[in-house]
Amino acid sequence: xxxxxxxxxxxxxxxxxxxxxxxxxxxxxxxxxxxxxxxxxxxxxxxxxxxxxxxxxxxxxxxxxxxxxxxxxxxxxxxxxxxxxxxxxxxxxxxxxxxxxxxxxxxxxxxxxxxxxxxxxxxxxxxxxxxxxxxxxxxxxxxxxxxxxxxxxxxxxxxxxxxxxxxxxxxxxxxxxxxxxxxxxxxxxxxxxxxxxxxxxxxxxxxxxxxxxxxxxxxxxxxxxxxxxxxxxxxxxxxxxxxxxxxxxxxxxxxxxxxxxxxxxxxxxxxxxxxxxxxxxxxxxxxxxxxxxxxxxxxxxxxxxxxxxxxxxxxxxxxxxxxxxxxxxxxxxxxxxxxxxxxxxxxxxxxxxxxxxxxxxxxxxxxxxxxxxxxxxxxxxxxxxxxxxxxxxxxxxxxxxxxxxxxxxxxxxxxxxxxxxxxxxxxxxxxxxxxxxxxxxxxxxxxxxxxxxxxxxxxxxxxxxxxxxxx
Amino acid sequence: xxxxxxxxxxxxxxxxxxxxxxxxxxxxxxxxxxxxxxxxxxxxxxxxxxxxxxxxxxxxxxxxxxxxxxxxxxxxxxxxxxxxxxxxxxxxxxxxxxxxxxxxxxxxxxxxxxxxxxxxxxxxxxxxxxxxxxxxxxxxxxxxxxxxxxxxxxxxxxxxxxxxxxxxxxxxxxxxxxxxxxxxxxxxxxxxxxxxxxxxxxxxxxxxxxxxxxxxxxxxxxxxxxxxxxxxxxxxxxxxxxxxxxxxxxxxxxxxxxxxxxxxxxxxxxxxxxxxxxxxxxxxxxxxxxxxxxxxxxxxxxxxxxxxxxxxxxxxxxxxxxxxxxxxxxxxxxxxxxxxxxxxxxxxxxxxxxxxxxxxxxxxxxxxxxxxxxxxxxxxxxxxxxxxxxxxxxxxxxxxxxxxxxxxxxxxxxxxxxxxxxxxxxxxxxxxxxxxxxxxxxxxxxxxxxxxxxxxxxxxxxxxxxxxxxx
Numbered sequence: 001x002x003x004x005x006x007x008x009x010x011x012x013x014x015x016x017x018x019x020x021x022x023x024x025x026x027x028x029x030x031x032x033x034x035x036x037x038x039x040x041x042x043x044x045x046x047x048x049x050x051x052x053x054x055x056x057x058x059x060x061x062x063x064x065x066x067x068x069x070x071x072x073x074x075x076x077x078x079x080x081x082x083x084x085x086x087x088x089x090x091x092x093x094x095x096x097x098x099x100x101x102x103x104x105x106x107x108x109x110x111x112x113x114x115x116x117x118x119x120x121x122x123x124x125x126x127x128x129x130x131x132x133x134x135x136x137x138x139x140x141x142x143x144x145x146x147x148x149x150x151x152x153x154x155x156x157x158x159x160x161x162x163x164x165x166x167x168x169x170x171x172x173x174x175x176x177x178x179x180x181x182x183x184x185x186x187x188x189x190x191x192x193x194x195x196x197x198x199x200x201x202x203x204x205x206x207x208x209x210x211x212x213x214x215x216x217x218x219x220x221x222x223x224x225x226x227x228x229x230x231x232x233x234x235x236x237x238x239x240x241x242x243x244x245x246x247x248x249x250x251x252x253x254x255x256x257x258x259x260x261x262x263x264x265x266x267x268x269x270x271x272x273x274x275x276x277x278x279x280x281x282x283x284x285x286x287x288x289x290x291x292x293x294x295x296x297x298x299x300x301x302x303x304x305x306x307x308x309x310x311x312x313x314x315x316x317x318x319x320x321x322x323x324x325x326x327x328x329x330x331x332x333x334x335x336x337x338x339x340x341x342x343x344x345x346x347x348x349x350x351x352x353x354x355x356x357x358x359x360x361x362x363x364x365x366x367x368x369x370x371x372x373x374x375x376x377x378x379x380x381x382x383x384x385x386x387x388x389x390x391x392x393x394x395x396x397x398x399x400x401x402x403x404x405x406x407x408x409x410x411x412x413x414x415x416x417x418x419x420x421x422x423x424x425x426x427x428x429x430x431x432x433x434x435x436x437x438x439x440x441x442x443x444x445x446x447x448x449x450x451x452x453x454x455x456x457x458x459x460x461x462x463x464x465x466x467x468x469x470x471x
Numbered sequence: 472x473x474x475x476x477x478x479x480x481x482x483x484x485x486x487x488x489x490x491x492x493x494x495x496x497x498x499x500x501x502x503x504x505x506x507x508x509x510x511x512x513x514x515x516x517x518x519x520x521x522x523x524x525x526x527x528x529x530x531x532x533x534x535x536x537x538x539x540x541x542x543x544x545x546x547x548x549x550x551x552x553x554x555x556x557x558x559x560x561x562x563x564x565x566x567x568x569x570x571x572x573x574x575x576x577x578x579x580x581x582x583x584x585x586x587x588x589x590x591x592x593x594x595x596x597x598x599x600x601x602x603x604x605x606x607x608x609x610x611x612x613x614x615x616x617x618x619x620x621x622x623x624x625x626x627x628x629x630x631x632x633x634x635x636x637x638x639x640x641x642x643x644x645x646x647x648x649x650x651x652x653x654x655x656x657x658x659x660x661x662x663x664x665x666x667x668x669x670x671x672x673x674x675x676x677x678x679x680x681x682x683x684x685x686x687x688x689x690x691x692x693x694x695x696x697x698x699x700x701x702x703x704x705x706x707x708x709x710x711x712x713x714x715x716x717x718x719x720x721x722x723x724x725x726x727x728x729x730x731x732x733x734x735x736x737x738x739x740x741x742x743x744x745x746x747x748x749x750x751x752x753x754x755x756x757x758x759x760x761x762x763x764x765x766x767x768x769x770x771x772x773x774x775x776x777x778x779x780x781x782x783x784x785x786x787x788x789x790x791x792x793x794x795x796x797x798x799x800x801x802x803x804x805x806x807x808x809x810x811x812x813x814x815x816x817x818x819x820x821x822x823x824x825x826x827x828x829x830x831x832x833x834x835x836x837x838x839x840x841x842x843x844x845x846x847x848x849x850x851x852x853x854x855x856x857x858x859x860x861x862x863x864x865x866x867x868x869x870x871x872x873x874x875x876x877x878x879x880x881x882x883x884x885x886x887x888x889x890x891x892x893x894x895x896x897x898x899x900x901x902x903x904x905x906x907x908x909x910x911x912x913x914x915x916x917x918x919x920x921x922x923x924x925x926x927x928x929x930x931x932x933x934x935x936x937x938x939x940x941x942x
Contacts, residue, residue: 052904055905059903064553064563065551065553065923067921068921072920076547076548077547078547092535095855095856095859095885177862177863377523379852381904382904383566384900385566392897395892396893397893398890398891399871399890409563411562411563411565413565413903414566416889416890418889419855419869420868420869420870421748422866429854429859431523432526432527432854433522433523434522436549438920446545449542449543449544449909450539452536
């Protein structure tokens with residue numbers, strides 16, 4: 001790895017005496033925990049949340065002078081997103097998916113698209129930071145607004161050749177466009193595999209699992225009530241927001257608050273999304289009218305990411321062992337795929353509120369490293385308003401799907417999705433841009449301006465004392 | 472201004488004793504310069520160079536594991552791009568142009584699109600950091616790969632209602648889509664104005680002016696040789712690369728190395744750019760074949776941005792007064808407008824080499840603040856490869872202009888431009904994303920993770936001792 005801590009600063013030198021004892025504090029037994037607070041890591045992953053998606057949400061929510069909670073973390077870096085080719089793992093692709101990038105964040109190793117903590121080409125299981133934390137006696141948790149079996153949470157606690165192996169029923173079905181080396185059958189228990197993602201999660205021993213995807217767990221055994229399946233693995237099953245907020249026991253928690261992904265917080269007025277350009281009889285572009293965002297009535301009764309994060313932090317901190325917690329804002333990405341700027345903005349707001357909960361926690365438990373990042377880029381772009389296209393004359397208009405949002409401060413903002421011409425039902429695609437990294441609790445270390453996603457894994461392991469040597 | 476220096480760090484406290492004397496060093500007379508080296512600022516502006524444009528150039532040039540020179544600067548932040556509406560300066564637009572953003576970097580004030588260091592709505596001249604540096608006795612310079620009269624350099628040393636007022640002949644022509652308050656006539660000398668940008672630059676007293684745009688200066692007075700016009704303002708005119716590299720005098724320099732913008736360094740193989748999708752007789756998309764980038768033969772004999780930066784630094788450092796230098800990589804933006812990924816990448820490489828010259832200079836003259844940033848976002852996006860669209864089946868393809876580049880490491884990268892459906896002759900448009908900020912020489916200060924372009928101006932003024940109080 002290239003010089004993780006970059007140019008040495010004078011303050012680094014002056015403070016080096018302080019660094020040595022701190023480096024030993026992580027993973028301590030409870031006796032020494034009295035002297036040094038336990039080391040905690042909270043990794044926030046905004047799925048698809050590149051700088052462009054952040055800017056468009058901030059503009060809508062807070063106007064041109066706003067600052068999100070995540071942007072108030074003291075240190076910023078940017079992470080390269082690296083993806084190996086399954087057919088030749090010495091070569092790279094320049095657009096990733098959530099599976100390979102979450103796998104890199106989780107394991108510190110690069111891999112190919114679709115893979116869940118397994119290696120490109122040869123399908124080795126790659127150990128994760130969550131597993132290492134658990135082995136060291138730390139508490140662990142995964143919180144997401146998607147299915148718990150979705151790629152991002154899955155990559156921290158399970159190992160499969162492909163993200164689609166979510167429940168046992170998935171394992172035999174051939175996956176159409178996926179290479180033979182990534183079909184799910186090899187992961188089936190009958191083939192000596194570890195089983196589907198849902199099965200592996202239940203066996204993972206992760207202390208707190210909160211999200212959606214009830215149907216994936218139900219399919220493990222349709223004859224047995226889900227409570228019983230959960231209990232047989234030591235989990236208390238929670239299925240209602242009220243139960244979650246009222247829970248104060250200390251059993252391992254499996255919270256499943258929707259059949260699939262959790263409903264998103266916001267929708268567009270009249271359910272509007274970005275739309276393809278319409279044309280009048282003269283063939284002239286007719287630009288879409290502006291709209292605002294509103295609450296999604298379907299979200300009512302669903303716990304927010306903020307609420308799930310708060311419960312997870314309480315449960316994990318109670319153990320006083322130190323912990324690793326991953327919190328995913330999953331539907332920033334999913335709503336961008338669907339060209340739904342209001343969905344994206346509402347989910348980014350929900351994610352940012354969860355980050356604020358993490359910051360408040362870290363202000364009390366100071367040995368907490370917070371990293372906020374994304375896994376890969378998304379399609380949304382802020383582009384000019386209709387009046388601008390019209391001022392240039394002729395047939396000038398955005399070639400993709402376009403929305404004009406009226407922001408909270410009453411201004412207009414043009415948003416475009418233009419990575420896929422396919423009409424409805426098909427989705428926009430990821431982009432290959434670097435993703436932002438915000439850090440707090442990194443101490444006196446310098447994080448270089450450009451890192452890669454492996455470095456994020458190393459920073460987390462270091463903070464938890466899970467690696468022996470210096471980088 | 473919101474807390475510029477963010478969360479205080481322990482090292483800030485420990486080093487605070489050192490801070491006080493350093494804060495007074497800037498703008499010193501030559502007697503005290505012996506004790507404290509003079510304070511220098513080099514501001515590098517990559518026009519249109521957002522994170523996406525940087526990533527696509529890095530991937531092409533250095534592969535998935537590369538790091539550009541600018542990305543080796545020790546501190547990263549990100550700057551909001553803020554644009555007032557000319558028709559109502561209390562309201563914002565969310566997409567900017569190079570004129571209003573360069574004006575903000577130059578003056579520390581927000582303004583409206585098209586404006587050159589004048590205020591939105593009421594057309595007041597806004598004083599610039601370059602002018603303040605000059606008044607304090609510091610040396611000053613502007614280097615660009617565009618016309619010297621183009622918006623970015625212009626905003627540091629001239630004041631006009633609109634960027635199009637480049638030469639006296641421009642001043643009477645009405646500009647079609649521009650509001651009445653931004654027409655150029657009011658800036659004409661006959662109306663008591665300061666004249667065109669070319670005229671104002673000649674009268675600016677800037678010590679080093681290097682770039683293109685000879686025709687704009689010729690139009691000041693077509694009956695007088697350009698050498699004479701330059702000499703009448705005290706400038707030595709240089710028009711050839713060889714003359715520039717051989718020059719070792721200490722007259723003010725006006726280097727004009729092309730009639731318009733300087734030719735770009737790279738073009739696509741066979742002059743290829745991103746192309747609209749073609750379709751076969753069945754209406755199925757035919758994806759473009761890959762191509763690589765090559766040298767542009769038209770660039771031969773043109774000084775590189777690196778060479779111009781080196782000469783400028785030598786000239787300005789010779790004065791031992793401290794200096795302000797702005798270096799613009801102008802055609803990253805211009806080539807993105809033209810959907811020319813090879814042009815973009817070659818210009819970003821040229822810009823990054825100029826940054827490396829600045830870094831080498833700062834390693835010797837340690838009281839040098841380097842800031843590398845962009846003015847606004849651009850259209851280029853890294854999107855999936857044809858094989859990926861094809862694997863999804865059906866009529867899935869990028870809706871804009873698309874190129875598949877074969878990178879230096881032999882991998883393929885898909886690049887899309889999709890902000891404007893207009894075919895040839897019309898251009899892609901800017902985007903509203905935050906822009907990256909890389910810093911070196913900021914000392915022990917903490918720069919927040921999110922700033923705005925006004926803050927960049929304040930950091931430069933502080934470093935040069937051009938503001939009285941603490942921020």
